[in-house]
Amino acid sequence: MIIITAPPERLTGEVTVPGDKSITHRAIMLGALARGVTEIRGFLGAEDCWSTVECLRALGVRVTLKGRRLFVEGKNKKLIKPAKELDAGNSGTTARLLLGILAGQDFQATLTGDLSLQKRPMKRVIEPLQQMGARFEGDAETLPVTITGGDLEPVNYQSPRASAQVKSAVLLAGLFADGTTVVEEPYRSRDHTELMLSRFGARIEVDGSRASVQGGTVLRSGQVRVPGDISAAAFLMVAAAIIPGSELLIKNVGINPTRSGIIDVLLEMGAAVELKEEKSWGKEPVADIMVKGNSGLKGVKISGEIIPRLIDEIPALAVAALVAEGETVISDASELRVKESDRISALAGELRKLGADLEENEDGMIIRGGPELKGADLDSCGDHRIAMALAVAGLVAQGETAVWGAEVINISFPGFMQSLRSLIMK
Ligand code: S3P
Numbered sequence: 001m002i003i004i005t006a007p008p009e010r011l012t013g014e015v016t017v018p019g020d021k022s023i024t025h026r027a028i029m030l031g032a033l034a035r036g037v038t039e040i041r042g043f044l045g046a047e048d049c050w051s052t053v054e055c056l057r058a059l060g061v062r063v064t065l066k067g068r069r070l071f072v073e074g075k076n077k078k079l080i081k082p083a084k085e086l087d088a089g090n091s092g093t094t095a096r097l098l099l100g101i102l103a104g105q106d107f108q109a110t111l112t113g114d115l116s117l118q119k120r121p122m123k124r125v126i127e128p129l130q131q132m133g134a135r136f137e138g139d140a141e142t143l144p145v146t147i148t149g150g151d152l153e154p155v156n157y158q159s160p161r162a163s164a165q166v167k168s169a170v171l172l173a174g175l176f177a178d179g180t181t182v183v184e185e186p187y188r189s190r191d192h193t194e195l196m197l198s199r200f201g202a203r204i205e206v207d208g209s210r211a212s213v214q215g216g217t218v219l220r221s222g223q224v225r226v227p228g229d230i231s232a233a234a235f236l237m238v239a240a241a242i243i244p245g246s247e248l249l250i251k252n253v254g255i256n257p258t259r260s261g262i263i264d265v266l267l268e269m270g271a272a273v274e275l276k277e278e279k280s281w282g283k284e285p286v287a288d289i290m291v292k293g294n295s296g297l298k299g300v301k302i303s304g305e306i307i308p309r310l311i312d313e314i315p316a317l318a319v320a321a322l323v324a325e326g327e328t329v330i331s332d333a334s335e336l337r338v339k340e341s342d343r344i345s346a347l348a349g350e351l352r353k354l355g356a357d358l359e360e361n362e363d364g365m366i367i368r369g370g371p372e373l374k375g376a377d378l379d380s381c382g383d384h385r386i387a388m389a390l391a392v393a394g395l396v397a398q399g400e401t402a403v404w405g406a407e408v409i410n411i412s413f414p415g416f417m418q419s420l421r422s423l424i425m426k
Contacts, residue, residue, distance in 0.1 A: 001402055001403065001404050001405070001406060002387075002391060002402070002403050002406040002417055003400060003401070003402050003403075004375075004391055004394030004395060004397075004400070004401045004402075004403070005399075005400050006375065006394055006395050006396065006397055006398065006399070006400075006401065007243065007395055007396055007397070007398070008243065008395060008424040009243075009245065010243050010244070010245035010246040010247075010293060011236075011239055011240045011243055011246040011247075011248055011293070011420075011423040011424060012246060012247050012248065012423060013248065013249075013422060013423045014248075014249040014250075014251060015236065015248070015249075015250055015251070015419050015422065015423065016228055016250070016251045016252060017228040017229055017232040017233045017236070017250060017253060017413070017419070018044045018045070018046060018228065018229055018232055018412075018413060018414065018415065019042045019043045019044040019045075019226035019227070019228065019229060020044065020192075020226050020227055020228065020229040020230070020231075020254045020284075021044050021046070021048060021049065021093070021229055021231065021232075021412050022093060022164070022190060022192050022229075022259075023192050023196070023224075023226045023227065023254065023284065024040070024043045024044040024049045024052075024226055025048070025049060025052050025091075025093045025094060025097060026097070026168070026192050026193055026196045027040045027043065027072075027196065027224040027226060028040065028043075028049065028052050028053060028056060028063065028070070028072055029052065029056070029097055029098070029101060029172070030196055030197065030200050030219060031072030031074055031221060031224070032056045032059070032061040032063075032072055032074060032075060032079070032101075033074060033075070033076075033077045033101065033172075033175065033219050034074035034076070034200055034218075034219035034220060034221040034222075035074055035076040035218050035219065035220065035221060036074055036220070036221030036222075037071055037072065037073050037074065037221055038071070038072045038074060038221040038222060038223070038224060039069055039070075039071055039222075039223045039224070040069065040070040040071075040072065040223075040224045040226060041068070041069055041223070041224070041225045041226065042068075042225050042226040042227070042228075043070050043226050044226065044229065044412070045414070046410060046411060046412050046413065046414050047089060047090065047091075047410050047411045047412075048089065048090060048091035048093070048094065048411050048412060049091075050089075051087065051088050051089035051090070051091045051094045052088075052091065052093075052094045052098070053070075054087065055086045055087070055088060055094060055098055055111075056072075056079075058082040058083070058084065058086055059079040059080060059082055059086070059105075059109075060075060060079055060080035061073065061074075061075055061079065072221075074219070074221050076218065076219075077104070077175065077176065077218075077219070078105075079101070079105050080107075081105075081107035081108070081109065082109050085110045085111070085112050085144065086098065086109060086110065086111045086112070087111075087112055087113065088111060088112070088113040088117060088143070089113060089114055089117070090113065090114050090116055090117055090340060090408075090411050091113070091117065091411075092117060092120055092165060092339075092340075093165055094113075095111060095113055095117060095120075095122065095143060096122070096124075096125045096165035096166065096168070096169050097165060097168050097169055097172060097193075098111060099111065099122070099125050099126070099129060099134075099145070099147060099169055100125065100129065100168060100169030100170060100171070100172035100173040101172050101173075102134075102147050102149050103129045103132060103133075103134035103147065103149045103152060103169075103172075103173040103176070104149050104150070104152055104172070104173055104175065104176025104177075105149040105150065105176075106149060106150030106151070107148070107149070107150075108146060108147070108148040109146070109147060110144055110145070110146045110147075111143060111144060111145050111146075111147070112143050112144035112145075113143045113144075116340050116341065116382055116383075117143055118142055118143045118144070119142065120142065120143075120338055120339075121141065121142065121338055122140065122141060122142055122143060122145055123140075123141045124161070124163065124165075124166050125165065125166055125169040125170075126140055126141075126145070128155060128157045128159075128166070128169070128170045128173075128183075129147075129169065129170070129173055131153075131155050131157065132152045132153055132154070132155050132170075132173050132174075132177060132181070133150075133151050133152045133153050134147055134148070134149050134152065134173070135147070135148045135149075136148075149176075152173055152174075152176050152177040152178075152215075153177055153178070153179075154174060154177040154178065154179035154180055154181040154182075154215060155170065155174075155177075155181055155182070156181075156182040156184075157170050157181075157182065157183045157184070158184050159183055159184065159185045159186070160186070161185070161186065161335070162185045162186055162187040162188065162189040162209070162307075162308040163185070163189055163308075163335075164189035164190040164191075164192070164193065164258075164308075166183075166185075167183045167185060167189055167193065167211065168193040170183045171183060171193055171194070171197065171204070171211060171213050172193070174212075174213040174214075174215055175197075175202065175213060175215055175216075175217070175219070176215060177215040178215050178216065179214070179215060180212050180213070180214055180215075181212065181213050181215065182210065182211070182212040183210070183211050183212075184209060184210040184211075185209045185210075186209070187209060187304075187305045187307075187308055188208065188209040188258055188308070189258065189308045190256065190258040190259055190308070190309075191206065191211075191256070191258050192256065192258075192284070194206050194211050195256075195282070195283040195284060196224070196282075196283075197213060197219075198283065199222070199224075199282050199283055200219040200220055200221075200222070201217065201218070201219055201220040202214070202217050202219060203217055224282060225281045225282060226281075227252055227253060227254030227281050227284050227286040228250065228251070228252050228253040228254060228286075229253070229254065229412070229413075230253050230254050230255065230256075230259050230260060230262065230313075231259070231312045231313060231385075231412070232412060232413045232416070233250045233253045233289060234262050234312075234313040234316040234317075235316050235388040235389065235391075235392050235413075235416065235420075236248060236250060236291075236419060236420065236423070237250065237262065237266065237273070237289065237291045237316070238266075238316040238317065238319055238320045238392055239392045239395055239420065239423075240291040240292070240293050240423075241266055241269075241271040241272075241273070241291050241292075241293055241294075241297065241320060242293065242297065242319070242320055242322075242323045242392075242395075242396055243293045243395065243396070244293045244294055244295040245293055246291070246292060246293030246423075247290075247291075247292050247293070248290070248291045248292075248423060249276075249288055249289070249290050250288065250289045250291075251288050252286055252287075252288065253286065253287060253288070253289050254281075254284050254285070254286055255275065255278075255285050255286065255287045255289075256284055256285055257285075257309070258308070258309055259309060259310075260309065261306045261307075261309030261310030261313065262310045262313040262316070262317065263275075263289070264306065264309075265300060265302055265306070265310060265317055266291075266317075266320065268300050269297045269298055269299070269300050269320060269324055269328075270294070270296050270297050270298050271291065271292075271294070271297060271320070272290075272291065272292035272293075272294060273289065273290070273291050274289075274290040274291075275287040275288070275289060275290075276288040276289075276290055296325075297320060297323060297324040297325065297369070298324055298325050298326055299321060299324045299325065299326035299327045299328040299329075299367070299368075299369055300324075300328055300329075301328075301329045301331075302314070302317065302328070302329070302330045302331075302333075302364075303329070303330070303331040303332045303333075303364070304332055307332050307333050307335075311333065311335060311336070312339075312385060314330060314333060314336060314343065314347075315343060315347055315385045315386055315388070315389035316385075316388070316389055316392065317330075318330070318347050318351065318365070318367060318389065319351075319389050319392050319393045319396075321367035321369055322351065322354075322356050322367060322369055322373065322393060322396065323369055323370075323396055324369035325369055325370065326368070326369060327366055327367065327368050327369075328366070328367045328369065329364070329366050330364035330365050330366075330367075331361065331363050331364040332363055332364065333363055333364045334362060334363040334364075336364075339383070339385075340382070340383040340384065340385070340386075340411070341381040341382055341383035341386055343383065343385070343386060344360055344361075344364065344365055345360060346381040346383060346386045347365065347386065347389065348360040348365055349381075350378045350379060350381070350386065350390055351367075351390075351393060353376040353377070353378055354373040354374060354375070354376050354378070354393055354394075354397050354401070355371050355372065355373045355374050355397075356371065356373065356393075357370070357371050372398065373393070373396055373397035373398065374397055374398050374399055375394060375397045375398060375399035375400040375401040375402075376397070376401060376402075377401075377402050377404065378390045378394075378401060378402065378403050378404065379403075379404050379405060380403055380404065380405035380406050380408050380409075381405070382405060382408055383408060384408045384409050384410075384411035384412045384413065385412070387403055387405065387406045387408050387409050388409055388413065388416055390403045391403055391406070391416075391417070391420065392420075
């Protein structure tokens, strides 16, 4: 449980955030499939990424931690049959991307996860992988799932949704198919898999929201430097943006355009956000993000093509909307209902306890900013991003806010509360 005694005068200072979760998962997985040793710097040492490490260890991959670097000894795409069930824990990315890799292995394996992950839809990856020739036991729609891989055919998959996890599962399976595997999505989702595949020497082509990969190439190991996670930075950015007088610099954050929708929305709301020291780490764009707080934020509409570019940042943006003038309308975001929790109902239920004025819709919510918020007892709903959003909301509520079940923050942002505390001027 964490307690926020609010409101602080302002947030000031300079911080770094932990490594990007999506990129860390991919670096570990591609490192495992490459020939030779991959060294990963700046990786996210949080529960979700350890789930990926443990699954790969169970598949015969040696992963060692030396100081702050992770070394992955690649198996040149040939993993070994695990002696026990693979456990993806709370991590949807581990589960879905790993199914893509298992589809290419000629053995049977069973994958499971925690109670939250066991509720999340897996059909979306199972279907294309079946089309490629992977076999699944029974009528699998959710974990646990038993898969037998090997002998894959390339596919041309028209994905009904913009999902990087689906796209990545198909592209990873495509590495094992004889020929060109194509995935096309309605809008472009995050492209870390494509960028990293290209970095590892795979033959990958991208044309708008269509990506294709050639099977059969050997992946080259190397060094990966993981940028700070914009999805973690999001909570600190919003905290600074909503507390007038704040001045926050977050160093070395990944600003890949398929992930940076939060910057666009905060700017549109009237927040002062500036990028400094722009550079590239490998193929990923990186910058320092400066955020200054002001009291003049305005409500906005968030829908359509931008949704995949900020889907994980909606809990943080919902908090910004609480203090903005007018309505913030979030729609086309029904995917929020199948994340680590049903994030629409979790946000609506918990933020209302603080006195927020909002309406829940099937695919989003309408938040009317302005009402004075009062501290309350809140529940993380077992979801790391809900816990962090509620902690930030607590900063602008009068009195004390408690967030129960906040240990889940360790899923993606160990040290979140320390970072927040270090920025609060007493
Ligand atoms: C992720 C993709 C997104 C995102 C998730 C991480 C990834 O999920 O919400 O937190 O690393 O590929 P979907 O693919 O379900 O949209």
